[in-house]
Amino acid sequence: MKILELLVEYRYYYIEGIKITIMLSFFSLIIGTTLGGILSLLRLSKFKPLKAVSTAYIELIRGTPMMVQIALVFFGSYALLDLDLDRFIAALIAVSLNSAAYVAEIIRSGIQSVDKGQWEASRSLGLSSSQTMRHVILPQAVKNILPALGNEFVTLIKETAVASTIGVLDLMHASKIVQSSSYTAFDPLVIVAALYFVITFSLSKLVGLLERRLSHSD
Amino acid sequence: MIRIENLNKYFGDKHVLKNINLQIKEGEVLALIGPSGSGKSTLIRCIDYLEEPDSGDIYVDGQNIVKAGKEIDKIRQNIGMVFQHFNLFPHKTVLENITLAPVLTGRMTQKEAEEKAIELLKTMDLLDKKDAYPASLSGGQKQRIAIARSLAMEPKIMLFDEATSALDPEMVGEVLKVMQDLAKSGMTMIVVTHEMAFAKEVADRVVFMADGEIVEENTAVELFENPKHPRTIEFLSKVL
Ligand SMILES: Nc1ncnc2c1ncn2[C@@H]1O[C@H](COP(=O)(O)OP(=O)(O)O)[C@@H](O)[C@H]1O
Ligand SMILES: [Mg+2]
Numbered sequence: 001m002k003i004l005e006l007l008v009e010y011r012y013y014y015i016e017g018i019k020i021t022i023m024l025s026f027f028s029l030i031i032g033t034t035l036g037g038i039l040s041l042l043r044l045s046k047f048k049p050l051k052a053v054s055t056a057y058i059e060l061i062r063g064t065p066m067m068v069q070i071a072l073v074f075f076g077s078y079a080l081l082d083l084d085l086d087r088f089i090a091a092l093i094a095v096s097l098n099s100a101a102y103v104a105e106i107i108r109s110g111i112q113s114v115d116k117g118q119w120e121a122s123r124s125l126g127l128s129s130s131q132t133m134r135h136v137i138l139p140q141a142v143k144n145i146l147p148a149l150g151n152e153f154v155t156l157i158k159e160t161a162v163a164s165t166i167g168v169l170d171l172m173h174a175s176k177i178v179q180s181s182s183y184t185a186f187d188p189l190v191i192v193a194a195l196y197f198v199i200t201f202s203l204s205k206l207v208g209l210l211e212r213r214l215s216h217s218d
Numbered sequence: 219m220i221r222i223e224n225l226n227k228y229f230g231d232k233h234v235l236k237n238i239n240l241q242i243k244e245g246e247v248l249a250l251i252g253p254s255g256s257g258k259s260t261l262i263r264c265i266d267y268l269e270e271p272d273s274g275d276i277y278v279d280g281q282n283i284v285k286a287g288k289e290i291d292k293i294r295q296n297i298g299m300v301f302q303h304f305n306l307f308p309h310k311t312v313l314e315n316i317t318l319a320p321v322l323t324g325r326m327t328q329k330e331a332e333e334k335a336i337e338l339l340k341t342m343d344l345l346d347k348k349d350a351y352p353a354s355l356s357g358g359q360k361q362r363i364a365i366a367r368s369l370a371m372e373p374k375i376m377l378f379d380e381a382t383s384a385l386d387p388e389m390v391g392e393v394l395k396v397m398q399d400l401a402k403s404g405m406t407m408i409v410v411t412h413e414m415a416f417a418k419e420v421a422d423r424v425v426f427m428a429d430g431e432i433v434e435e436n437t438a439v440e441l442f443e444n445p446k447h448p449r450t451i452e453f454l455s456k457v458l
Contacts, residue, residue: 121305121364124266125319125371126295135318139309 017174025156032099039104061101070094091163110145150207225274249421298368306352338366358389
């Protein structure tokens with residue numbers, strides 16, 4: 001019953017850690033979605049240079065580990081810009097920039113999944129491309145985009161664990177504290193794995209629910 | 219009303235429209251027939267600028283749409299297009315499908331657009347469907363709504379790309395009837411169709427296309443009763 005004892009004894013660390021993990025993931029998702037929306041429109045645009053820049057950005061982010069990206073932002077802001085960034089802020093910036101690339105792809109494929117006949121019908125009625133996007137394409141794309149964004153949230157909850165490597169006080173960091181103060185290596189790992197799982201599993205279920213809701217309203 | 223001059227269109231290496239020249243007068247109904255793959259859809263899609271021609275000019279009501287730039291949205295407001303697969307907006311009700319464009323383009327107020335929509339739905343005998351979503355409609359109903367959606371913009375020209383090809387046979391009649399009434403009302407129409415009886419009865423002129431070229435064009439009676447080109451004769455012998 002060592003595990004339960006540890007969980008009870010260090011509950012404040014765990015609760016604080018969970019808060020930070022969820023906040024980091026949530027706000028990164030919000031910022032990432034905003035940036036990702038812009039990136040996806042650039043990527044779908046006909047203007048070649050913008051398309052190239054956003055494509056390059058997306059490929060670069062997706063092709064490098066988040067752990068490296070976080071370290072780059074945290075240590076890079078100090079080394080290059082002489083900025084002493086708060087650890088949480090540094091992680092928030094890195095995770096948001098990372099998430100933006102994935103969300104851009106989610107939005108792009110959501111938009112492209114809408115039948116091309118919808119675009120043609122709308123344009124043939126004389127609507128402009130932005131009116132078509134706003135009133136015809138996006139409302140339909142959202143049905144695919146929202147559940148995928150939910151899954152991205154779940155992914156972020158897991159991946160933000162690397163923020164602990166720059167000292168962000170997230171759930172993973174709480175687990176490390178518990179390990180060192182209780183002189184036990186294994187049990188805290190079981191606990192932290194279980195906690196991550198409970199969070200992501202219940203979130204996934206929520207996403208599933210949302211997905212069914214959206215497909216019903218067809 | 220429409221003048222097409224030396225129109226060429228390629229898809230990759232494939233020469234899909236070969237130097238097309240064609241004129242359509244106001245109030246004329248033109249049927250476009252020919253084997254599948256001959257370029258009929260591409261031709262009428264060029265008129266709505268859904269395909270970009272590689273060379274040539276297309277004048278609609280005096281304006282060259284190939285050089286229209288941003289003006290194309292305005293020009294398209296005067297051209298209605300009906301697609302084989304209807305392309306109704308699934309997230310909008312029948313009424314919203316019809317009122318969307320007139321309102322967003324500033325042609326009508328919401329109230330005017332709704333009045334117009336209701337009037338159109340009455341003539342199509344579909345008023346009871348005004349709050350339904352497209353998914354709950356039959357193919358014939360969908361296509362009639364799609365026609366109403368185009369007509370709500372009060373276009374000068376209507377283009378039909380095999381409007382009845384995706385329908386169950388028992389629903390073809392109701393859509394052809396709407397198209398026939400529209401033709402009688404004096405609408406300028408280009409109709410891509412496999413319904414030869416319809417073309418013969420309703421069209422003023424028939425154009426036969428094959429391999430990206432206009433092979434023969436004539437009045438409906440002449441082209442069907444007395445085809446001249448061997449390819450036309452061969453095609454008609456298969457479909458009539
Ligand atoms: N988007 C496209 N990309 C490449 N080839 C196309 C495209 N659309 C049509 N084609 C080709 O162009 C030719 C003419 O097609 P289309 O105009 O659809 O003929 P029709 O309507 O007479 O059946 C066909 O060979 C078809 O395969
Ligand atoms: Mg076709």
